[in-house]
Amino acid sequence: MEPIPPLTIPKIPIxxxxxxxxxxxxxxxxxxxxxxxxLCVPFLLALFSGSRAFPFVSFCFPSPRRPLKIYINPPVVLxxxxxxxxxxxxxxxxxxxxxxxxxxxxxxxxxxxxxxxCDHDTVxxxxxxxxxxxxxxxxxxxxxxxxxxSSKGHILILGIEKNIExxxxxxxxIRQARILGGTVIIPHPFKGSSHGIGSFEGLDIDAxxxxxxxxxxNGANKKALLEAERxxxxxxxxSDSHIPEMVGQAYTEIDASENTxxxxxxxxxxxxxxxxxxxxxxxxxxxxxAGSVKRKIKTxxxxxx
Ligand SMILES: [Zn+2]
Ligand SMILES: [Zn+2]
Numbered sequence: 001m002e003p004i005p006p007l008t009i010p011k012i013p014i015x016x017x018x019x020x021x022x023x024x025x026x027x028x029x030x031x032x033x034x035x036x037x038x039l040c041v042p043f044l045l046a047l048f049s050g051s052r053a054f055p056f057v058s059f060c061f062p063s064p065r066r067p068l069k070i071y072i073n074p075p076v077v078l079x080x081x082x083x084x085x086x087x088x089x090x091x092x093x094x095x096x097x098x099x100x101x102x103x104x105x106x107x108x109x110x111x112x113x114x115x116x117x118c119d120h121d122t123v124x125x126x127x128x129x130x131x132x133x134x135x136x137x138x139x140x141x142x143x144x145x146x147x148x149x150s151s152k153g154h155i156l157i158l159g160i161e162k163n164i165e166x167x168x169x170x171x172x173x174i175r176q177a178r179i180l181g182g183t184v185i186i187p188h189p190f191k192g193s194s195h196g197i198g199s200f201e202g203l204d205i206d207a208x209x210x211x212x213x214x215x216x217x218n219g220a221n222k223k224a225l226l227e228a229e230r231x232x233x234x235x236x237x238x239s240d241s242h243i244p245e246m247v248g249q250a251y252t253e254i255d256a257s258e259n260t261x262x263x264x265x266x267x268x269x270x271x272x273x274x275x276x277x278x279x280x281x282x283x284x285x286x287x288x289x290a291g292s293v294k295r296k297i298k299t300x301x302x303x304x305x
Pocket of ligand 2: 087089147187240
């Protein structure tokens, strides 16, 4: 009878259990996909949301054209001057409940020199806010304006006192604006969810909003900036605030000769502008959107009954 060989325990390297674990993990496609998503989601969120993590992302993948952070903390101020938020909604818009006094109070607290009230398809809010600012004598210049819903999307018209019929073509809307002496700005052109007009090439406009602080993702602002640069259109910024707290979140630095409506509008038309500001925090964008939807539904029910 042969002797039984002594029992030997194979030596397993310490890393073996870990190696087995990763082998199992990646051979199993489901876990691999979950793991990759887990890695990618925060990365993509950082990339598109403009969070503070973004400089890390832009450091890893620098754009060949320009530093990516320019789109996030926008735009370098070239002509330091007066600060104007050129896109503010008041309670005269169906999807906003911003009180005029609250808007003016926040504007002053944020150090704005003025703002443009651009309610949806009505100049009433702008005219009322301009009157209220004069009554209060708080040194905030209010430019009356309107955000006209053209057949292709929204168009801001500043400095007019009469309404323009909605749903006309962009060309006809702008033609009417010119007759009334308005200054024309294309807001959030590439933000589909807010009725952006798309490409503004060929339109007779004075400026393009290249930073709308209500954009959830940065791509729409980036695209607007690139198109404005390509066409040589002056770039401006606005908060598009539908609640008073967000007034002045984005603003335009305007190199005007004096703080009057006429001088400021002339400076915009001459391109003496630089966009500045920050993105509206995502939870507030979602809150504003939810509020807008609620108010729209209420208005519809009210109209039906
Ligand atoms: Zn809009
Ligand atoms: Zn708006």
